[in-house]
Amino acid sequence: MANFDDQNDGRDPNKTVFKNVRQNADDSASSKISEQVGVKDRTDIENKDSQKELETAQDKTVFVNKKTVNANLNDKTQLASRPANPNATVIKKTETPISQGHDSTRFKAPDKKPKAQVEKHNQVEEHNRTQVKKPSPQEPVEPRPMPSTTATGSYLQVLKDRFVLEEVLGAGGMGVVYKAKDRLKVEAKDSDPYVAIKVLSEEFKSHPEAFISLQRESRKTQRIANPNTVKVYDFDRDGDNVFMTMEYLVGQPLDQMVKQYHATGLPRNEAWKILLGMCTALTHAHEENIVHSDLKPGNVYVTENGTAKIFDFGIARAVANIDRHTGENLDRTVFDAGNLGALTPAYASLEMLMGHTPDTRDDIYALGCVAYEILTGEHPFTRLPADEAFKKKLKPKRIPDINKRQWKAIEAALAFERKDRIESVEEFHKQLTAKGKAKPVVAIAAVTLIGISLFVFNQFIEKPVTEVSQSEIRDELEFEIRYKLFKKNIEELLANPSFSPEWENTMWNNIEGVKGIFEGEPDEWYVTTKTKVYQLYIDKINEVIEKSNFEFATGLIDNAYRYTNDPSELDESKVKLADMIRQEQLRREEEKRLAQEQEKVNKAKQKQTAEKRKQNSLFNVANANVNKHLECASTLNMRDFKIAIEKLRSIDLARYKKLEGTITDQLAQCITAIGKINPEHAKDSKRYALRIFKNNSALTAVTIKPRDDCNSAIAGLGARGERAVCRDKFQNGGLGPTLVVIPSNNRIKSFAIGKYEISLAEIENYCKKSKECSMQATGNKNLPVTKVNIETISNYLKWLSKTTRKKYRLPTRREWVYAAKSNSKNKLDSNRNCQLSTRGIEKGGELVRTTTGRQNAWGLVNYAGNAQELVYDTGRKLVAVGGSFKSSMESCNPTTITSHSGSPDEVTGFRVARELADN
Numbered sequence: 048m049a050n051f052d053d054q055n056d057g058r059d060p061n062k063t064v065f066k067n068v069r070q071n072a073d074d075s076a077s078s079k080i081s082e083q084v085g086v087k088d089r090t091d092i093e094n095k096d097s098q099k100e101l102e103t104a105q106d107k108t109v110f111v112n113k114k115t116v117n118a119n120l121n122d123k124t125q126l127a128s129r130p131a132n133p134n135a136t137v138i139k140k141t142e143t144p145i146s147q148g149h150d151s152t153r154f155k156a157p158d159k160k161p162k163a164q165v166e167k168h169n170q171v172e173e174h175n176r177t178q179v180k181k182p183s184p185q186e187p188v189e190p191r192p193m194p195s196t197t198a199t200g201s202y203l204q205v206l207k208d209r210f211v212l213e214e215v216l217g218a219g220g221m222g223v224v225y226k227a228k229d230r231l232k233v234e235a236k237d238s239d240p241y242v243a244i245k246v247l248s249e250e251f252k253s254h255p256e257a258f259i260s261l262q263r264e265s266r267k268t269q270r271i272a273n274p275n276t277v278k279v280y281d282f283d284r285d286g287d288n289v290f291m292t293m294e295y296l297v298g299q300p301l302d303q304m305v306k307q308y309h310a311t312g313l314p315r316n317e318a319w320k321i322l323l324g325m326c327t328a329l330t331h332a333h334e335e336n337i338v339h340s341d342l343k344p345g346n347v348y349v350t351e352n353g354t355a356k357i358f359d360f361g362i363a364r365a366v367a368n369i370d371r372h373t374g375e376n377l378d379r380t381v382f383d384a385g386n387l388g389a390l391t392p393a394y395a396s397l398e399m400l401m402g403h404t405p406d407t408r409d410d411i412y413a414l415g416c417v418a419y420e421i422l423t424g425e426h427p428f429t430r431l432p433a434d435e436a437f438k439k440k441l442k443p444k445r446i447p448d449i450n451k452r453q454w455k456a457i458e459a460a461l462a463f464e465r466k467d468r469i470e471s472v473e474e475f476h477k478q479l480t481a482k483g484k485a486k487p488v489v490a491i492a493a494v495t496l497i498g499i500s501l502f503v504f505n506q507f508i509e510k511p512v513t514e515v516s517q518s519e520i521r522d523e524l525e526f527e528i529r530y531k532l533f534k535k536n537i538e539e540l541l542a543n544p545s546f547s548p549e550w551e552n553t554m555w556n557n558i559e560g561v562k563g564i565f566e567g568e569p570d571e572w573y574v575t576t577k578t579k580v581y582q583l584y585i586d587k588i589n590e591v592i593e594k595s596n597f598e599f600a601t602g603l604i605d606n607a608y609r610y611t612n613d614p615s616e617l618d619e620s621k622v623k624l625a626d627m628i629r630q631e632q633l634r635r636e637e638e639k640r641l642a643q644e645q646e647k648v649n650k651a652k653q654k655q656t657a658e659k660r661k662q663n664s665l666f667n668v669a670n671a672n673v674n675k676h677l678e679c680a681s682t683l684n685m686r687d688f689k690i691a692i693e694k695l696r697s698i699d700l701a702r703y704k705k706l707e708g709t710i711t712d713q714l715a716q717c718i719t720a721i722g723k724i725n726p727e728h729a730k731d732s733k734r735y736a737l738r739i740f741k742n743n744s745a746l747t748a749v750t751i752k753p754r755d756d757c758n759s760a761i762a763g764l765g766a767r768g769e770r771a772v773c774r775d776k777f778q779n780g781g782l783g784p785t786l787v788v789i790p791s792n793n794r795i796k797s798f799a800i801g802k803y804e805i806s807l808a809e810i811e812n813y814c815k816k817s818k819e820c821s822m823q824a825t826g827n828k829n830l831p832v833t834k835v836n837i838e839t840i841s842n843y844l845k846w847l848s849k850t851t852r853k854k855y856r857l858p859t860r861r862e863w864v865y866a867a868k869s870n871s872k873n874k875l876d877s878n879r880n881c882q883l884s885t886r887g888i889e890k891g892g893e894l895v896r897t898t899t900g901r902q903n904a905w906g907l908v909n910y911a912g913n914a915q916e917l918v919y920d921t922g923r924k925l926v927a928v929g930g931s932f933k934s935s936m937e938s939c940n941p942t943t944i945t946s947h948s949g950s951p952d953e954v955t956g957f958r959v960a961r962e963l964a965d966n
Contacts, residue, residue, distance in 0.1 A: 210244055212227050213227060224243055224244070242294065243293045298348055300349075301417075317353075318421045323480060325417070326473075328356075329357070333472060339359070340399070345391075346358055395409070401434070412462075415460025415461040437463040529564050533564075541580070546603065555606070584606070585616060592623065666698045673691045711740050712745050718733050729749075757786055758788070765802060784809060795865055802906050802907060803909065805843075807831075811824045820842070837925065844959065856960055858960035859918060859960075863929075864942065866907055867911070880900065891934075914932070914954060915955050917947060917956075927946075928945075
């Protein structure tokens with residue numbers, strides 16, 4: 048058990064009883080006091096809202112092993128326990144001290160709470176401790192060991208024996224986000240077993256109010272949950288790992304999309320959809336009295352199906368004091384560990400930067416910034432925070448291609464003062480949708496934090512004597528924990544006095560933090576330490592004055608005054624510094640006077656050169672965007688192309704006109720190439736292009752041929768089903784013969800041939816539509832047509848060609864034999880319709896349907912037997928091939944050839960051939 052006897056400081060003498068009890072009590076007493084305290088505090092809780100929050104958190108509390116707690120309380124009261132297993136692996140984290148400030152999140156030590164808030168917090172913590180089942184001595188709760196490293200050397204972790212962390216998705220000030228596989232979903236054979244898990248950082252885990260705050264934020268998130276919200280499923284902890292489970296998304300953050308279109312802004316249809324969806328999400332949240340407080344493109348996610356989702360709703364209230372001396376130009380979220388607050392300076396309203404109470408109009412200011420950035424690709428105030436932009440009286444540039452009503456709405460959202468800002472997101476949405484619509488997207492609140500310090504203490508503290516109140520016990524423990532934490536931080540800062548802005552702020556916050564936890568005057572350690580810090584300042588001030596670093600020295604002197612009651616030495620340094628600054632100023636003024644003459648001479652040239660360079664740079668960026676569209680992929684987005692062209696024209700019209708001919712020629716080539724693959728898309732692109740470039744000769748001359756369904760892409764695949772065959776459409780309705788495409792070889796080009804022999808029904812249809820012949824078939828019309836002469840066949844082929852606008856003919860003997868054999872492995876149909884009489888089996892003797900029989904490898908049916916087929920041999924000589932139903936089985940094959948006069952007979956028919964358009 049940690050020793051708390053080293054400080055009493057003259058406070059309530061009854062609290063010394065608490066120290067004696069802790070020295071003499073044992074584990075059984077600790078168990079009893081936990082039960083008694085729980086009963087008493089549950090009776091004392093009167094605040095209904097706190098009671099509801101506690102009931103939500105009861106099932107989520109997890110015990111930490113007693114040995115680990117004791118060790119950590121002795122080790123400067125660190126709240127995050129280490130794994131009991133020395134071989135266990137944990138997620139790698141950079142343990143940056145609070146003094147260094149290298150993380151993207153900035154922290155401030157918590158201020159002393161008002162009495163009512165402390166009492167409420169004590170009730171919450173006591174209630175949590177008494178509602179959780181205690182571990183038995185036989186089953187100590189140890190932090191779970193982590194799995195071994197992967198082959199790549201990265202660490203994997205299993206949380207709660209359920210979630211397998213597979214991949215780091217991102218990291219920030221609050222923690223690391225992982226892609227995790229849910230073993231329960233895998234066991235249930237769920238097709239999508241993945242979730243996103245955020246494991247919170249050490250700073251947030253050690254905060255005394257983190258667990259309760261996370262509980263409140265989870266309830267807040269669930270209250271606004273809907274299909275457009277990043278779902279937060281649960282919050283939990285595993286040993287000292289505090290985590291939150293959320294839905295796993297696939298898509299792209301909005302800030303990446305803005306960077307992609309930084310020169311022109313997003314395509315308008317996509318921009319309005321995203322923007323109006325954000326409006327609807329914020330309207331819904333504001334109706335629930337939830338303020339986001341950190342809206343920015345990085346907190347908006349656009350899924351792969353185009354749905355926009357806002358996350359990190361209402362992390363907490365804004366921070367008043369923000370350090371901007373790091374020189375970084377990043378959209379960093381700034382956190383306050385005392386208030387659990389967050390904001391991003393470039394999107395924070397003036398009131399948020401001043402630390403005012405959050406208001407829905409803070410979100411409206413951020414929404415105006417995001418709207419401007421989506422539509423233009425640029426921040427309205429070049430990423431300056433609102434307070435700096437307000438001092439400089441900056442105004443956003445007018446967005447040219449939106450209507451007046453929409454611009455007024457965005458301009459009103461960007462007003463620096465709340466009273467001038469548009470009243471609600473709903474009104475902002477109404478103004479934007481004057482001439483457009485957008486599907487609403489509901490956003491989601493993300494995460495807050497968990498703390499365990501008071502909870503751990505109540506599990507293992509020995510039973511106090513009855514006259515000591517539970518409130519005094521908690522006050523004593525809280526004082527010891529916070530006091531030792533502040534001392535540790537201050538000692539680390541004293542060991543490394545960097546005097547960076549982060550160091551100075553952190554040191555003063557910790558010094559003030561120590562002072563704030565004392566009810567009266569601070570102890571001797573505080574006074575001595577404050578003197579040490581003051582002396583460090585004096586030494587540093589002398590050092591930087593000698594190096595003529597006047598600005599740094601001025602800041603150090605100003606900050607050093609707060610560490611002393613006798614500022615005489617600082618006053619002397621200030622006078623000395625002022626004199627040195629005056630001398631330096633005189634020297635610089637002389638240098639400036641001499642330089643001004645030369646500057647006046649060069650100013651005009653520099654301005655002209657800069658303007659030209661800027662214009663060239665913008666033009667080159669816009670031209671590159673146009674050329675990217677002209678790379679001519681399988682599709683061409685003409686709407687985006689039009690935006691790119693208009694942007695190029697607006698920057699430098701004269702220079703654009705010199706390039707227009709080249710642009711239209713490339714566009715014509717692109718549309719022509721697409722037309723060979725997708726004629727319909729190419730036609731649409733051509734029509735749209737002629738609206739951009741009216742009467743352009745290169746675009747007008749583009750010819751797009753309809754796609755031929757019978758093409759070499761399906762050559763040799765005719766036996767694979769209907770998708771591998773083709774039929775030409777008649778102009779007046781109807782379909783031609785079913786065709787298969789034959790692949791080419793070194794002597795024969797690819798061509799199409801009838802899958803079946805021409806039937807009686809097909810000739811009857813020809814006679815009826817063409818009125819060139821008279822034929823009334825009787826019986827089975829699916830039999831192959833015979834008893835027709837070559838003249839009727841020739842007229843049918845001419846009619847087919849005219850009606851389908853394709854070239855039909857009789858196949859040549861070489862083509863027919865090549866198609867019938869298909870390949871050397873093909874075997875003839877043993878059931879083919881030829882003469883056979885053996886052992887009671889009788890075949891042949893009459894025609895069968897054209898579709899009867901087995902197809903060859905390329906899809907031909909009845910090429911051997913049934914009706915022999917007319918083809919042209921060398922010299923346009925007619926011959927019949929393949930044998931007929933009257934031919935013996937031995938002579939029914941592709942090589943059987945007989946001379947033919949073209950006169951009609953009962954055994955001779957034909958199948959058609961057609962040339963391909965892509966040959």
